[in-house]
Amino acid sequence: MAEVFVSSEKREQLKVLMASVNVREEDLTERFILGAGSGGQKINKTSSCVYLRHAPSGIEIKCQSSRSRDLNRYYARKLLCERLDEQLRGAQSKRQQEAERIRRQKRRRSRRQQAKVLDDKHKHAECKQRRGAVKQTDHE
Structure with a gap:
């Protein structure tokens, strides 16, 4: 991920989060697809939307919350970890609480x-x- 959009602190926190739910980069299939929706011509022309698939669990994430591809990569991984955490811990996960x-x-x-x-x-x-x-x- 680019250092411009995602700080080194956030990247380190993400690595720790991924390790806590046993997500490895090798298990992820990542594709960049054309975005859609509001945001004008820039969104429709660039492949900034991130599609992330975690092979062991089968969870698929599609993230287009930002116009930046690198930021979307970060958000997609974070969302994947949250979903896995919810599956593993159930009622004790942060989102459930x-x-x-x-x-x-x-x-x-x-x-x-x-x-x-x-x-x-x-x-x-x-x-x-x-x-x-x-x-x-x-x-x-």
């Missing part, structure tokens, strides 16, 4: 919790009401 966290946030509160929150808001509003306006005094 993030999805569960969002689900918990969106979950509706029980009536008791709603009442508690509302009561707390009323108490806070009362407290603010009692403060009153700031009085101006002349000190001369």
Whole structure:
């Protein structure tokens, strides 16, 4: 991958990530295909879309998130590692944990919790009401 678009730190992190899920470069089949969609003439003319296939697992990744081929190569490998991690670890994978966290946030509160929150808001509003306006005094 080119050093211009992907920093050496990111490349090292990717190597560690690939090693943690047992992905070797020899197992990958990589092709560059014409992109499609928004982005204008540049996207449609250049082969910056990356198609990546991991032979042992059969996972196929197609990445066109950037106009740069090198950046797309990086993103495709990272996505492949995330998918393999999800397969291997299941519910403990980072992606699954993030999805569960969002689900918990969106979950509706029980009536008791709603009442508690509302009561707390009323108490806070009362407290603010009692403060009153700031009085101006002349000190001369």
